[in-house]
Amino acid sequence: MPAKSKQPVFESWGRYPKVDCHVAPLFWRDEFPRGTRLPPAVLAVGMGRSYGDVCLLEGGTLLSTRGLDRFLHFEPSTGLLRCESGVTLAQILQFAVPRGWFLPVSPGTKYVSVGGAIANDIHGKNHHIAGSFGSYVPSFELVRSDGARMVCSARQNTDFYCATIGGMGLTGLITWAEVQLRPIASRKIRYEGIKFSGIDEFLSLSSSGNHVEYTVAWIDCISRGRNFARGIYMQGDHSEIIEPKNISREPHLAVPFDFPGWVLNRTSMRIFNELYYRKQLRHHATRLIDYEPFFYPLDSILHWNRIYGKRGFLQFQCVIPWRYGRDGIVAILETIADSGLASFLAVLKVMGDRPSPGLMSFPQPGITLALDIAIQPGVTFPLFDRLAEMTRELGGRLYPAKDARMTGPQFRAFYPQWRQLSEYRDPAFTSSFWERVTGDA
Numbered sequence: 001m002p003a004k005s006k007q008p009v010f011e012s013w014g015r016y017p018k019v020d021c022h023v024a025p026l027f028w029r030d031e032f033p034r035g036t037r038l039p040p041a042v043l044a045v046g047m048g049r050s051y052g053d054v055c056l057l058e059g060g061t062l063l064s065t066r067g068l069d070r071f072l073h074f075e076p077s078t079g080l081l082r083c084e085s086g087v088t089l090a091q092i093l094q095f096a097v098p099r100g101w102f103l104p105v106s107p108g109t110k111y112v113s114v115g116g117a118i119a120n121d122i123h124g125k126n127h128h129i130a131g132s133f134g135s136y137v138p139s140f141e142l143v144r145s146d147g148a149r150m151v152c153s154a155r156q157n158t159d160f161y162c163a164t165i166g167g168m169g170l171t172g173l174i175t176w177a178e179v180q181l182r183p184i185a186s187r188k189i190r191y192e193g194i195k196f197s198g199i200d201e202f203l204s205l206s207s208s209g210n211h212v213e214y215t216v217a218w219i220d221c222i223s224r225g226r227n228f229a230r231g232i233y234m235q236g237d238h239s240e241i242i243e244p245k246n247i248s249r250e251p252h253l254a255v256p257f258d259f260p261g262w263v264l265n266r267t268s269m270r271i272f273n274e275l276y277y278r279k280q281l282r283h284h285a286t287r288l289i290d291y292e293p294f295f296y297p298l299d300s301i302l303h304w305n306r307i308y309g310k311r312g313f314l315q316f317q318c319v320i321p322w323r324y325g326r327d328g329i330v331a332i333l334e335t336i337a338d339s340g341l342a343s344f345l346a347v348l349k350v351m352g353d354r355p356s357p358g359l360m361s362f363p364q365p366g367i368t369l370a371l372d373i374a375i376q377p378g379v380t381f382p383l384f385d386r387l388a389e390m391t392r393e394l395g396g397r398l399y400p401a402k403d404a405r406m407t408g409p410q411f412r413a414f415y416p417q418w419r420q421l422s423e424y425r426d427p428a429f430t431s432s433f434w435e436r437v438t439g440d441a
């Protein structure tokens with residue numbers, strides 16, 4: 001095992017919970033497990049872009065994969081890339097876009113690792129057409145704490161392949177993976193933004209736009225009355241116009257310090273929501289835009305999570321199945337608006353029915369809602385607890401990658417297949433999340 005670094009704390013993106021753990025950086029694929037001094041509890045981590053405790057391990061050792069950042073092979077005729085698990089989606093884009101290839105699935109930030117993308121089986125704006133990331137990972141290597149190394153694919157070690165996709169890092173360390181990229185002609189996106197008022201308009205835009213590859217909606221979750229659930233529906237396809245693809249953009253702004261708690265209050269959020277809604281003047285706007293602002297609008301500001309202050313924030317992300325989708329989302333949005341708490345980053349999207357190879361994958365057909373709320377003592381947790389319970393009553397589920405609050409009974413209702421995952425869990429691997437949601441089982 002490599003020597004433990006002095007860094008005492010590893011924070012997840014929401015900066016809650018704060019846990020005490022050691023970080024052991026890995027630089028070579030054969031570094032783990034080596035020797036006999038294997039810590040009793042370990043967890044592989046990538047970029048720490050999960051919001052809650054799925055990438056944390058109280059009192060344990062985090063195997064940081066940031067040093068496993070090498071490309072191993074690229075097949076230019078098919079777009080099949082093999083890389084180490086700490087390679088980020090940003091690195092892949094920088095390499096692939098100038099060569100006419102793009103990620104098959106991308107989340108709202110490019111600063112996530114391939115290992116993290118597999119372990120949470122991430123989804124993106126094209127879920128309704130493409131499904132989740134795991135569908136584009138033909139194979140990977142999984143290393144267990146007893147030294148076993150397995151190549152996993154749909155034909156080889158299939159049970160570990162399925163358990164690891166969406167398996168939250170509990171089955172072992174992924175050292176490398178293959179990712180099937182998709183071809184593009186241009187780095188530009190044919191963008192269309194359409195203002196909508198209310199869930200029914202959102203749903204009708206979603207059904208008429210379901211042939212468009214990327215769709216998502218920003219929703220105002222503060223306003224009530226006639227502005228309730230208004231928003232901007234954003235959709236786009238890769239442009240077919242052939243043009244240079246090698247302009248690289250890196251973030252140029254950074255939040256330099258933690259904002260004081262009073263900055264984000266209901267009034268400032270209301271103003272933000274109003275301005276955001278009005279930033280698009282016309283009801284319907286179309287233009288050709290670069291893929292970076294389309295996919296990663298927040299990545300242009302480094303450390304934007306500091307605006308929520310030192311206490312951090314929670315993200316709520318649920319998916320509600322179609323059976324209760326419309327009314328369920330309305331009820332959830334009403335509960336949020338009534339709570340007096342506010343969010344300026346609320347996103348609504350329809351999820352498709354393409355099945356994932358992953359055993360524990362979050363997406364399911366229906367409507368997903370994601371929003372961030374700053375932690376305020378005495379109010380934020382009760383709201384999240386209520387929203388989690390509503391999600392359960394509506395037959396939906398919460399996304400572990402975004403969670404810091406769901407209870408054991410809720411988790412086990414959302415993911416009844418958790419017992420199967422526990423059969424494939426490596427005995428040395430666990431996480432604060434896993435301990436929280438299975439500790440009382």
Ligand SMILES: Cc1cc2nc3c(=O)[nH]c(=O)nc-3n(C[C@H](O)[C@H](O)[C@H](O)COP(=O)(O)OP(=O)(O)OC[C@H]3O[C@@H](n4cnc5c(N)ncnc54)[C@H](O)[C@@H]3O)c2cc1C
Pocket residue numbers: 013043044045046047048049050051054055065085086106107108109111112113114115116117119120121122123124125167168169170172173174175298401402431
């Ligand atoms: C701004 C923002 C927008 C986001 N948008 C989306 C979105 O649209 N869709 C979506 O699905 N997610 C989204 N996310 C969440 C993010 O994509 C996931 O949490 C992702 O898993 C983070 O990757 P990471 O490299 O930071 O992994 P970490 O957060 O460090 O770890 C995540 C999980 O992966 C495991 N893991 C990491 N590396 C390995 C490895 N090598 N071997 C085994 N297990 C490993 C960890 O144990 C942990 O369980 C967003 C996050 C942010 C901050």
